Amino acid sequence: MKFSFLNLLAVVLISQSVHGQSVTSGAKQQSLFDGKTTKGWHTYLKPKAEPAWTVVQGALQLNPKAEGQGDLVTYGEYENFELTLEWNISAGGNSGIIFGVHEDPAFQATYETGVEMQILDDKSAEDNKKATHRAGSLYDMKAPAQNVVKPAGQWNLVKLRKQNGHLTFWLNGAKVVDTQMGSAEWKALLENSKFKTWKNFAAYPKGHIALQDHGHPVSFRNIKIELL
16 A cells, blocks of 8 residues: 555654653653653654664664664654753764754655754764764754764763754753854854755754664664753
């Protein structure tokens, strides 16, 4: 049977109900990952988490050599929130936390609509030449204010806040990015980035949160969100 987007939407809505990931306004911080299963997540444009994403020792882990590749996204959509998690990237690895993702077959990748906090092995990743591509950056737009990333193989702590379009990123306890979407600074950053002609980039105030499959092993744990 041909799987249409309406079929996908129905599955996602049912899954949201089953997984209980809908977050009501004013809710306290709650977990987006139970540490045991991929419940609450699915591969972008797929009804469930594909086999490339598994749970290993309490962490969501990507095996880029396994079948079923693609970014892992939340069933829920969020607008004003504070997200906390830990990530661990492989040597030479690249990944990201992408938010404001509009899931639609019109967009083949999460980064076409979503904004990214970069995850990178700054020491040896191929994409380490530009400051705006290093760990903790607002990817391709604003470099991290401080270099506080830990080496590949170690856990890094993220706090990411989006409130009324104001973005604040912390990495390992240090504030690394602070900017207001739509401001003069934002427009200048956008104009100097590869996204300047992408009309759907950052266009959706409310959207899914994605963990990026960039073809390198990466792990995530202690994923929590609080609505603001």
